Amino acid sequence: MSLDFDKWADGLCDRLRAEITADVVKSLTPLVHAASQQPSLVDRHRQAELLGISVPKLDSLVREGVIPSKQVGTRRLFDPAAVIAAIPDTGGVSDE
Numbered sequence: 418m419s420l421d422f423d424k425w426a427d428g429l430c431d432r433l434r435a436e437i438t439a440d441v442v443k444s445l446t447p448l449v450h451a452a453s454q455q456p457s458l459v460d461r462h463r464q465a466e467l468l469g470i471s472v473p474k475l476d477s478l479v480r481e482g483v484i485p486s487k488q489v490g491t492r493r494l495f496d497p498a499a500v501i502a503a504i505p506d507t508g509g510v511s512d513e
Contacts, residue, residue, distance in 0.1 A: 458487065458494040467497055 459467070464484075465475040478484040479493065485503055486495050 458489075458496055461493055461495070464495040464497065464500060468500070 461472050461475055464486075465472045468475065470478075475484065479486050483503065483505070484495070485499050486493050488494075
C-alpha cells in the first residue's frame with residue numbers, strides 16, 4: 418500500500434510542477450516580449466564604455482555624423498544596436 422501512495426504522490430508532484438511551470442511561462446512571456454520590443458537607450462558614458470572608447474571620442478564621432486544619437490532634453494542618448502549598425506566596416510572605431 419505504501420508503494421501505491423508513493424507512486425501517487427510522485428505523480429501528483431510531477432503534475433503540479435508541470436502546471437506551475439506552464440503558469441509561470443504563460444505569465445512571463447508577455448513581459449519578456451514587451452521588454453524586448455522597447456528600445457533601450459543608454460547615455461554617453463555607457464555607450465563609450467560599450468564601444469571601448471573615451472567619451473570625448475564618442476562626442477567627436479557624433480559631431481562627425483558617424484554615430485547616431487538622440488537629444489532628449491539636455492541628455493544625449495544612444496541606441497546601442499543602431500550605433501553598432503552605423504560603425505563602418507573598415508577601420509572600426511578607435512580612441513585615436
